[in-house]
Amino acid sequence: MRLFIGLELPADMRRELDGLSKLLRERSCGGRFVPQENFHLTLQFLGETDDLAGAVSAMREACRGIRPFRLGLGRYGYFEKTASGNHRVSLVTVTGDTGELGVLRETLASALADNGFPRDRSRFMPHITLGRNVEHDELVAEELKGFPLSSSMTVTGITLFESSRINGRLTYSPLHREKF
Ligand code: ATP
Ligand code: MG
Numbered sequence: 105m106r107l108f109i110g111l112e113l114p115a116d117m118r119r120e121l122d123g124l125s126k127l128l129r130e131r132s133c134g135g136r137f138v139p140q141e142n143f144h145l146t147l148q149f150l151g152e153t154d155d156l157a158g159a160v161s162a163m164r165e166a167c168r169g170i171r172p173f174r175l176g177l178g179r180y181g182y183f184e185k186t187a188s189g190n191h192r193v194s195l196v197t198v199t200g201d202t203g204e205l206g207v208l209r210e211t212l213a214s215a216l217a218d219n220g221f222p223r224d225r226s227r228f229m230p231h232i233t234l235g236r237n238v239e240h241d242e243l244v245a246e247e248l249k250g251f252p253l254s255s256s257m258t259v260t261g262i263t264l265f266e267s268s269r270i271n272g273r274l275t276y277s278p279l280h281r282e283k284f
Contacts, residue, residue, distance in 0.1 A: 106267045107150040107159060109212060112278070113232070117177065117255040118143045121196060124180060124251045125234045128194060131247065135194070135238030142276055145175075145198065145232055147209050147262060148216060148224060155220070156279065159264055162215035163282040167262065170208050170284045173201035176256035180248040182238075183229070194238045195231040200256060205230055212262070260284055 113121075122140040129137060150159060178197030185191055198205070209228045217223045240248075261283040265276040 105154065106152055107156075107264060107279075108146055108267060109148045109150065109159070109163065109262055109264050111145040111147065111175075111259060112263050113143050113145065114255075114257050117257055120177065120253055120255045121232060121234065124196065124248065124253065127251060128180075128234060128238060128240075128248060131244045132238045132240040135235045137235040137238070138233055142274065143232055143234075144265070144276060145230060148212055150216070150221060153221070156264075158219040158221065159216070160280050160282070162212065162219040162221070163262055163264060163280065165215040165218070166208065166212040167282050167284050169211065170204070172258050172260045172284055173204040174256055175200040175202070175205065175259055177232075177253035179253060180234075180245070180251060181231075182245070183231075191237055192239075193231075193233055194235040195233050196253065198230050198232070202230065205259070208259075208262070 118140050121143050125137060153159070176199040178199045181195055181197055183193045183195065206228060213224055261281055263278050264280040266279050267274065267276055269275070
């Protein structure tokens with residue numbers, strides 16, 4: 105199965121992100137948009153694996169020294185090209201205790217490596233993806249960057265997701281939740 109570990113976002117935060125996503129849809133052409141229920145923040149992509157026990161054990165180890173921390177929404181932005189081969193990812197940045205988030209990602213990367221998963225050496229750029237291959241000009245980017253985002257959350261744990269297509273629809277199913 106195709107697995108990844110990340111943060112679930114509260115409904116009010118997903119609703120606010122959807123407001124920005126609607127404006128993005130209106131102002132751009134083409135692209136694939138992430139539906140509201142799928143908004144998330146990826147910490148580690150595991151890819152194709154059946155080692156559920158290893159992933160859960162790594163999550164448990166990684167969360168041992170972590171305490172709940174706060175994250176908020178930053179603003180609209182995009183990556184032109186990502187390591188995973190996507191051309192232009194439209195996204196929202198995060199604010200708040202991003203230092204703690206970085207520590208969590210590092211601890212998790214080490215715990216996964218200890219449990220036999222390949223070491224992910226890519227630079228961590230925390231973000232929430234709104235869409236892929238969405239085209240717009242610089243003026244629109246400026247307008248989108250001005251869209252007010254104010255919701256925040258307390259991060260109290262991490263989630264192991266299975267990414268699959270159910271009736272043709274990309275679905276992220278939570279398989280395990282590990283609390284701090
Ligand atoms: P799609 O692949 O249809 O565009 P998706 O990228 O949301 O949709 P997955 O490819 O299953 O679905 O990815 C699940 C999560 O893992 C997403 O947050 C995605 O950005 C991230 N991800 C996928 N591939 C990689 C990769 N090679 N490196 C880092 N993160 C990845
Ligand atoms: Mg993908």
